[in-house]
Amino acid sequence: MSNYSWSHQIAPNTLNIKKSILEWFGIILLLLFSFLNNFTLLISLLLLLLLLLQREIGAIKIINIITLRTIINPGIAVSISEYQNLKWLILFGCSIYLLFSYFKLGKKEVKRIKGILILVSLFTVYNIAVALLFSSLPIIAIFKLMSYVVIFAGVLIGVGYTFNKFNWIKWMFNLFKLLMVISFFMISLPVSYLRNGYSFQGLTNHPNMFGIFSVLFIALLISFSNTSKESLNNKFFLIFSSSLVLFMVTLSKSRTALISCLILVLLYALFSNQGKISKIIIAVFSSIGFIFIFIGTNISNFIMEFLYKGQSQGENLLYSRMNQIESLTENFYRSPWFGNGFAVPVLPYRSFEFSSEFVVEPGNIILAVLSYSGIFGFLLFILYLVRIFWLNKKYFTIICFLPISTLLISMGEMVFFSSNNIGIWCYMFLAIYVFFIPERINLKIN
Template identity: 60%
Template structure:
């Protein structure tokens, strides 16, 4: 009986692996088909709805795959921006469906979500007030706010309900491995440098976007190591090396610094003898100092960080963004000027998706959007996200920290129509992960 049971378990495992492989073949084929033209893109987006067969799990996959498709290099595929309204319809539909899973959560998970949703709702109500009283574009501001809140909370509820049934860490890791591998393959091709001709962007639409994805991949990889998920040597050794190589080619300072910070945190939390850890940290620290003493290495890092600007102008490329955000904040420091909308000399109740802002930094952005009061409300639920699963902070802290790190240089946190969904996925995985309950699924 034991032998039969063991054999049955092995066969089930092989069947799941085969099923997952076929699913990823289908996803990649669907994405490649969507590259051809607008018609194939429409067909591909509609075909994604077949994942609703998997109910909540399928809905989460749909919004993640759409995010994947959104940031594909325009030199490789037709832009999804031509189908903005169809994209939003699917994203909202999936998110509202996931919101309905709230009542299916167990009491402990409902308590976790409520501790975050309550300050988030206060932040939402406050920003609706700011939109109609102080914003130049109140309707646009409210739409952007609602899209952020609905998709964020939908992702929270969906991941919370399905986390015990599905290994989202492995699924997300596979998705990012596809990005890394395909980007590496096209390094020699001109399309990899399409944006400005010099900075590497791989299969993404921007060098900075590639840098963000690299940080998220490293964060996922460190998380899998910390919680001892089995991963193949090629993923563990080769992919991180080529990822860092491509980060250098992308010239993304945010990505480079963020990756170093995550690696340092991993060494601090590494499960090993404390004396061995101290010795390792000291050796790495001494080695880094010795490297910096080498003039050629110092010149290389200086050139990388300054991006060709004169020394002392390290923030030159972001000067306009920072100046605009500070200027907007000073216009109305307590209440702000409206959620994710530009400050105009007139008030308009029209609606358009054409009103774009380039905030650049999470802290300055929230201060500009919502003032000091809104920033304090925002800070409450961000802190609550870290606190709500403090028992597992050591295991998965890389995920929320990575989100904050990239948002300090590339503010994507509120971009629900871009990679904001991945921010919410990472935060949700951190919130609901429990090393004791997840042993079976790992």
């Protein structure tokens, strides 16, 4: 009788594993097919919609796969920008579909996110008013605002509806691992330095993109290690993987990414078993040092070159950021209480046109929100971020790396509101944090 029961328990698990492997195989083939030309990219985007057969889970997968496809190295694949309108249609369509999942949520889930959604709604109404009253480009400001809010809320609600039947940490880790492993094997290839000839970008479209992607990967790696029942919990694997990623980040010359990765590693050490802190720190930094020695790099010279990014060492260390900082500061002083409109430049004239040509590079999330929304909007933004962090204070030390990483990368590369880019992964990380309840999703806490 016990053998019969055991066989019936194992069979469904084996079937699920096989289905998962087949699905990943299909996703990889679809991504590779999309690399060839514009026609295969179009076919791939349409075929990707078959994942909607999995309903809400499929919609979330589609959003994340499109985000991955967006940042692929242009030396390897055709740019998805050729089908920007179709991409937006799919992202908005899937997000609106997920929004309707709100009516399927249980009382506990509704209670968990109701406060967040109320504060986000207030932030939205406030910024629409600011756009209409103060912005140089009100229509564009409102569109950018809604592209953030709709996708953010859709992802939050979608993860809330599916978290107890799907392990999003594991799935996201596998997605990220795919890009990271391929990038590692591309270190010696010229195409990995396509952007400027000396900064490593791997499979991504920019060295800074690879850097911030690596920060998110480190956060996922630690979170998955803390919650998984699999052999990945082996500390040696965690240390070895982190060391390799940190080495690749140094090759990318992304200062924001390196600092952010080190902060996450130190937080992990702080929240780990007290007896292991020194061992973990020593192991990680010893591994990095060994890699430098192995490749014969002068560490002192490398660090100076890394910090100055090819500038003269007599110049301001933050020279590459000065224009962004000065522009945001000027915009803030122009309208300190209410801001100048969401994610749009400040112009000497006012226009109600709609165009994708008006691009801003905010650089820092704090200065960006102050510039966009003023002090009042900044307070609303801080309120719903605090609400998000407070919701899962019970498991903060286990899973906090996910939300913290989204803020760390946005301190130097402000991607948080970029739903057209990897902002979607920021929303995924926040949503996973909010709904991380181990006893409800049968996860192990290490």
